[in-house]
């Protein structure tokens with residue numbers, strides 16, 4: 001196999017458009033493959049093939065959990081190495097099974113593949129209660145997210161051997177136990193990545209709409225996005241591939257009384273109305289506000305660049321139909337994570 005690195009287009013900025021950072025070309029009959037990350041979706045992964053890659057004793061059900069673990073890494077733009085660490089960890093901890101535990105009765109309220117008896121550890125990663133709520137520890141996707149939260153806190157985890165990284169997250173009594181799973185985890189990640197659909201493409205969220213109010217202008221220093229003027233009912237498109245993480249009506253009086261988002265708001269009220277957030281690879285997030293009605297997507301939906309999220313309206317704090325759009329360099333958006341969308345889209349050769 002020959003490993004090629006396609007990083008030229010991504011050289012200047014480490015952003016979500018750097019979708020494909022490595023391609024493994026094959027001289028054999030496999031057409032491979034693309035690593036985790038950057039807008040990659042695992043929906044095409046074949047659980048049977050992934051089970052074979054994991055090794056003897058693994059079935060399609062266990063493989064589906066590996067695919068979920070991989071997909072969460074991709075959503076976060078963490079790269080293949082993170083997925084390998086997490087899959088190897090879950091292989092060691094639970095043989096990739098969601099385990100309930102008699103010592104944690106609530107764990108039986110959630111889908112599980114079997115039962116474990118180690119202290120009060122539950123789920124794929126055998127996380128104990130201090131990791132989070134039982135419902136999350138028993139949820140493959142949420143528990144993988146908790147694993148990656150911990151992994152990302154380890155300085156230089158990208159450069160650590162897989163087993164060392166796993167041990168630092170898990171603080172296991174058997175630190176060497178992860179090593180024997182590394183090859184299977186890596187093969188599984190390759191199998192999933194080989195079928196992944198990756199797209200770093202970005203598109204204009206409302207084609208034809210221009211900026212009517214700029215990002216953090218002198219008169220609006222706390223305006224964390226741009227306002228794109230558009231007709232009521234115009235389609236709002238996901239600017240790039242990703243996962244819908246927020247669908248909310250946010251409209252209330254200054255005193256906090258909740259208001260409807262299905263009607264026009266006004267400059268006198270608070271909130272950005274019906275809004276959607278999409279998490280993209282490389283830790284980028286886009287936010288779309290003031291939609292005219294309940295958005296067309298739901299939390300957890302995987303979207304492509306151009307997927308219709310909803311329709312331009314004037315719900316929330318708004319004086320007329322427009323799309324208020326924000327770009328954040330974090331999946332946990334706050335004031336300081338916002339960047340100027342006009343600049344950001346400019347790096348994609350898109351003029352807002």
Ligand SMILES: [Zn+2]
Nearest residue numbers: 225226227324
């Ligand atoms: Zn705005």
